[in-house]
Amino acid sequence: xxxSITAIGFWESTQFSVDGSIGSRAELLPNLxxxxxxxxxxxxAFRQLVLDPTHPNYPKPSDLKILRNDTIAALILSQQxxxxxxxxxxxxxxxxxxxxxxNFIDDDVLDFExxxxxxxxxxxxxxxxxxxxxxxxxxxxxxxxxxxTNGAQSFIAQYLGFHGTATTYGSTGIASVQxxxxxxxxxxxxxxxxxxxGGCHYANLFSFLNNCLLLSDTKGYAEASAASFFMLTPFxxxxxxxxxxxIVAYYPALSALEGEQVDWLFYGGAFTPQxxxxxxxxxxxxxxxxxxxxxxxxxxxxxxxxGMLLAAAANWLQTGQTAVLVLQDAYGVIELFKxxxx
Amino acid sequence: xxxxxxxxxxxxxxxxxxxxxxxLLASLQNQHKAMAPISQFxxxxxxxxxxxxxxxxxxxxxxxxxxxxxxxxANDRKFALWASVLESKRTALQALFGKTSKARTALFLGxxxxxxxxxxxxxxxxxxxxxxxxxxxxxxxxYNGKKANSIFNHADLYGAYFAQEIAPxxxxxxxxxxxxxxxxxxxxxxxxxxxxxxxxxxxxxTDSIINQFAYISFGKLGVLSPDxxxxxxxxxxxxxxGECAGYTLLASEKFVRENGLQxxxxxxxxxxxxxxxxxxAPDPSGEGVERALRIALEMAQLPLDALDYINAHGTxxxxxxxxxxxxxxxxxxxAAPNIAVSSTKDRHGHAIAAAGIQEFHVLTTCMANDLIxxxxxxNQPIQSSLVLPFASNQTKQMRYxxxxxxxxxxVNCSLALENLxx
Numbered sequence: 001x002x003x004s005i006t007a008i009g010f011w012e013s014t015q016f017s018v019d020g021s022i023g024s025r026a027e028l029l030p031n032l033x034x035x036x037x038x039x040x041x042x043x044x045a046f047r048q049l050v051l052d053p054t055h056p057n058y059p060k061p062s063d064l065k066i067l068r069n070d071t072i073a074a075l076i077l078s079q080q081x082x083x084x085x086x087x088x089x090x091x092x093x094x095x096x097x098x099x100x101x102x103n104f105i106d107d108d109v110l111d112f113e114x115x116x117x118x119x120x121x122x123x124x125x126x127x128x129x130x131x132x133x134x135x136x137x138x139x140x141x142x143x144x145x146x147x148x149t150n151g152a153q154s155f156i157a158q159y160l161g162f163h164g165t166a167t168t169y170g171s172t173g174i175a176s177v178q179x180x181x182x183x184x185x186x187x188x189x190x191x192x193x194x195x196x197x198g199g200c201h202y203a204n205l206f207s208f209l210n211n212c213l214l215l216s217d218t219k220g221y222a223e224a225s226a227a228s229f230f231m232l233t234p235f236x237x238x239x240x241x242x243x244x245x246x247i248v249a250y251y252p253a254l255s256a257l258e259g260e261q262v263d264w265l266f267y268g269g270a271f272t273p274q275x276x277x278x279x280x281x282x283x284x285x286x287x288x289x290x291x292x293x294x295x296x297x298x299x300x301x302x303x304x305x306x307g308m309l310l311a312a313a314a315n316w317l318q319t320g321q322t323a324v325l326v327l328q329d330a331y332g333v334i335e336l337f338k339x340x341x342x
Numbered sequence: 343x344x345x346x347x348x349x350x351x352x353x354x355x356x357x358x359x360x361x362x363x364x365x366l367l368a369s370l371q372n373q374h375k376a377m378a379p380i381s382q383f384x385x386x387x388x389x390x391x392x393x394x395x396x397x398x399x400x401x402x403x404x405x406x407x408x409x410x411x412x413x414x415x416a417n418d419r420k421f422a423l424w425a426s427v428l429e430s431k432r433t434a435l436q437a438l439f440g441k442t443s444k445a446r447t448a449l450f451l452g453x454x455x456x457x458x459x460x461x462x463x464x465x466x467x468x469x470x471x472x473x474x475x476x477x478x479x480x481x482x483x484x485y486n487g488k489k490a491n492s493i494f495n496h497a498d499l500y501g502a503y504f505a506q507e508i509a510p511x512x513x514x515x516x517x518x519x520x521x522x523x524x525x526x527x528x529x530x531x532x533x534x535x536x537x538x539x540x541x542x543x544x545x546x547x548t549d550s551i552i553n554q555f556a557y558i559s560f561g562k563l564g565v566l567s568p569d570x571x572x573x574x575x576x577x578x579x580x581x582x583x584g585e586c587a588g589y590t591l592l593a594s595e596k597f598v599r600e601n602g603l604q605x606x607x608x609x610x611x612x613x614x615x616x617x618x619x620x621x622x623a624p625d626p627s628g629e630g631v632e633r634a635l636r637i638a639l640e641m642a643q644l645p646l647d648a649l650d651y652i653n654a655h656g657t658x659x660x661x662x663x664x665x666x667x668x669x670x671x672x673x674x675x676x677a678a679p680n681i682a683v684s685s686t687k688d689r690h691g692h693a694i695a696a697a698g699i700q701e702f703h704v705l706t707t708c709m710a711n712d713l714i715x716x717x718x719x720x721n722q723p724i725q726s727s728l729v730l731p732f733a734s735n736q737t738k739q740m741r742y743x744x745x746x747x748x749x750x751x752x753v754n755c756s757l758a759l760e761n762l763x764x
Contacts, residue, residue: 066621097616101518104455129387135554136388141562145622145750149455149518154751157616163633165614166753167526170453170497170518178515182530185537189346191641214496252445252512331498335513 001235002184002247004342006194008311009081010228011073012298013049018077018084020230020311028297031222044212044221046203046299049073063155066145068106070202071152073227074099078156078198081229087194091231096192097166098183099153100175100199102302103207106146152200165192169303173269174327175199176228176306177335183232184247198229201302211271211300214330220273222299228307237342244342245314248322251336258285262338263321265291266313268305269328279328286324292316310339317341346641348532349598349605350759351438355546355588355703356427358394359690367707370715373735375689377570377582382419383554389568390561393552394584394691396423403429411503414495420454420696423587424500424548428508438542438591439509441601448540449501449514450531452523452547454695456495500548512540518695521655522749523547525698529612529755531592541597546589549695557583565659571692572719573656573685574663574730581657584691586700606763607706610742611642617752624661624748628669631746634754635673638744642758647677650740651714653705655748656685657692658719662748667726678727682738688719698747702757705745709761714738739764 008020014029015022022028051072052058057079059067067075087095118138125131148154150168157166165186169175176199183195201207203223212218235246251257265288270276276295283291294301294308301308306327313323319341326336354362358376359369369376376394385391403426404415415422428435439447501514517527524547531545551560560566560583567580598605615637617630624630639646654666667683674681686704693700708715714736717723723730741764746756 063621096614104518127386128384132385132387132554132558136558136562139555139559139562141559141564144556144559144563147455148520148621148750149523150520150749150751150753151621153519154616154621154753157618157752158621161618163616163618163630166519166616167530167614168518170516172496172498175516178513181539182515182533185530185533185539188537189533191533329498330496331502333498333513 002249003187003232003234004236005230005245005247005310005314006233007081007085007231008307008314009077010226010304010308010311011049011077012226012301012308013047013224017311018081020314022311022315025292025316031297031299044218046208046223047225048203049225059155066142067155068146068151068202070101070103070200071155073202073225074152074198074200075155075159077227078229079159082160085231087231091164091194092160092162093164094193095164096183096186096195097153097156097162097164098169098179098195098197099156099166100169100171100179100303101149101152102172102175102201103204104147104149104170105206106204172329173300173302173305174329174333174335175303177327180306181250187232187234195232196229197232198227199303199307200227201225201304211330215271217272217274221271224299224301226298226301226304226308228304228311230307230310245310245339246342248338248340254283254285254334254336257324259287261287262324263289264313264317264323265326266309266323267291267293267326268295268309270295271300279326283326288324313339314341346536346610347595348535348609349593349595350607350609350706351591351593351603351605353588353590353703353706354427354431355586355700356396356400356423356430357586357588357690357693357700358396358584361400361430363707366703367711370704370707370713371735373716373718375718376691380552382552385557388558388561390566392582394582395552396585401426418495419550419553419585420548420587421495421500423550423585425503427587428504432508436509439511442541442597444510445512446541447511448531448534448543449504449511450517450527450534450543450545451500451514452517452525452527452695452698453497453500454523454549454551455518519753520749520751521692521694521697522747522753522755523695523698525747525755525757526614528590528609528698528702528757529614532609532612535592535594541594543592544589545592546699547696548587549693550585551583551694552585567658570719571658571688573654573658573687574667574717574724575720576722576724578658578660578663580659581687581692584693584700586690586693586696588696588699588703590699590702606710606761608760608762609757610760611638611758613637613641613756615754617754619752621751624665624752626661626665628665630752630754631666631748632669632672634756635669635744635746638756638758639673644742644758646674647680648742649674649677649681649744650738651743652681652683653701653743653745654683654685655746656687658685658687664724666746667724667728671727679729682714682729682731682736684715684717684731686715701745701747705743705759709740709743709759710763712737712739
């Protein structure tokens with residue numbers, strides 16, 4: 001056993017949970033992405049979270065000018081979880097906060113139309129000095145901060161009063177598994193007593209189109225927005241938290257698990273229904289009773305997917321049952337590990 | 343906790359101070375400062391028109407890359423630097439990665455934010471706006487959608503290049519915490535070896551902000567000096583931009599023993615902390631910095647008077663340097679007069695996400711050659727009980743040393759090294 005998960009929280013458009021509870025599979029809503037935004041000429045859609053400025057944990061107005069939507073979502077969720085779980089000084093002072101991010105930009109940061117208009121002005125500049133001056137006048141000094149890759153990590157630390165180890169993983173959907181593996185390392189060598197691992201993904205026009213471009217077939221592509229966090233501690237079988245799962249082991253490849261019987265397969269990282277089916281098919285040599293992916297219910301949720309899969313595992317596994325979690329990135333690279341319900 | 347030790351097999355960078363250890367050492371010994379007029383774009387009219395750039399001659403190997411990779415390199419400077427530094431050591435890297443199974447290797451990379459090729463985006467929008475914005479963006483990606491996206495490269499691209507062109511590895515982590523990215527990549531890579539998860543880790547990164555968009559927007563944050571970067575000088579007024587790509591090879595004791603290697607240095611501790619103060623400014627009290635250094639020293643189980651040298655973050659900005667010095671003074675107390683502190687950013691510039699690997703290489707090179715690099719541009723040092731060598735380099739054996747990097751958002755990381763040759 002590598003570590004234990006003691007708390008899970010997540011926020012997806014139809015579901016919010018600070019204690020990891022998600023109800024039964026039958027209660028899950030189908031993918032509503034198409035309702036929110038459908039682009040012309042593409043059989044694909046994305047949806048965003050509704051960020052309510054009146055929420056008690058909504059960021060301070062002075063911070064809003066440098067906050068991206070993914071960070072706002074992560075900030076609200078992490079504060080709610082802190083209020084619920086009351087993490088202690090040991091975590092806040094010496095723990096770790098490992099944040100996975102799968103997009104670093106908002107639609108309004110990369111305003112194509114505004115850029116086009118600014119550049120047409122630039123093209124009329126007589127010399128480089130004028131061009132640079134014009135260029136400078138179109139760039140907000142806040143832009144580098146809004147595109148700061150570690151924005152979520154830094155704001156969460158500030159709002160939670162967290163002074164420990166923190167970093168940000170930038171990648172596609174498996175960034176959160178990278179974070180989970182590093183979390184296990186930090187626990188194992190005694191560098192941190194507890195690690196909060198999180199991920200957020202906020203679908204927007206830019207990330208959506210960027211991801212579409214990676215696909216040879218975008219049919220049914222759906223992307224959603226979500227944030228999730230889970231708390232990891234050294235292996236401990238003594239408490240009875242509802243969310244408790246143990247991380248059993250990592251595997252270098254699916255073939256390492258061939259012939260082994262587990263109860264569930266949780267998988268994710270697909271962008272389209274076809275990819276979802278292909279990923280499950282890649283796991284055909286695993287022996288499991290049931291399989292689950294969030295894809296049909298949420299669409300691709302990038303770095304937030306791992307936390308939500310863990311929530312599903314914590315809710316649906318019976319005590320002692322095991323599951324394999326498999327996540328895939330945009331290039332087909334997979335990460336996998338086994339969990340057991342406490 | 344038992345005393346951890348992760349062996350440093352080799353460190354290699356491509357930077358404004360040259361390619362590889364030999365060129366870096368010569369440059370450090372000659373007290374060379376790489377600051378020069380910017381060649382990558384016309385900076386006329388900007389308050390700072392200079393930066394520290396990698397010499398074009400060191401990028402010649404890019405012409406040997408396949409056309410698809412050349413296109414990526416043409417649009418992404420940090421990829422061009424990354425591919426060049428790897429290609430310059432291709433044979434050695436392949437030989438080393440061949441000594442253990444793929445599953446026992448990993449890459450930990452510190453990466454900068456993506457550059458915005460603004461002109462190309464704008465032209466595409468103008469050309470294709472009749473077809474709608476999604477078509478315009480699609481047109482930007484006409485080269486190779488799978489390998490590289492010409493607006494934004496997925497962070498996985500840099501590891502993918504290594505896997506496809508150099509050697510297969512177990513997996514790759516991409517750490518993106520601005521100026522502490524590659525420092526943290528080394529720290530987390532070391533943790534991976536300490537936890538027994540791998541025997542060989544390549545840790546480092548790549549970054550450049552020397553392009554029109556990034557340079558202007560970075561300049562707007564008010565951190566670029568209008569004249570010279572002068573770390574620890576009372577008249578310091580900002581940093582100077584640099585660029586770098588590189589890596590260090592971290593190995594377990596088992597790997598070292600089985601391959602009969604004799605590493606000259608080891609990473610014996612790391613410390614990370616968050617200021618939790620303000621996203622836009624470091625905590626002026628330096629408490630977060632102090633915490634990171636203390637944790638690194640604790641892990642290394644080092645008595646304070648054993649420390650010989652600290653390669654500081656020393657950006658030359660008003661907000662960093664004094665807070666960093668005071669934090670170090672509080673930690674080392676009475677040992678301060680025996681500890682030299684310097685920043686080499688005035689020589690190679692601030693490589694942002696690659697600052698960590700740039701300065702790690704400076705440190706390993708200096709340790710191996712008993713060289714304490716002077717704060718070359720410092721004329722009126724801040725008052726301090728620490729030794730702040732200026733004007734000229736000094737000679738001193740160093741058994742234990744630290745290197746620090748701090749980032750926007752209040753991220754602090756410090757690494758502790760031991761010289762095994764003494």
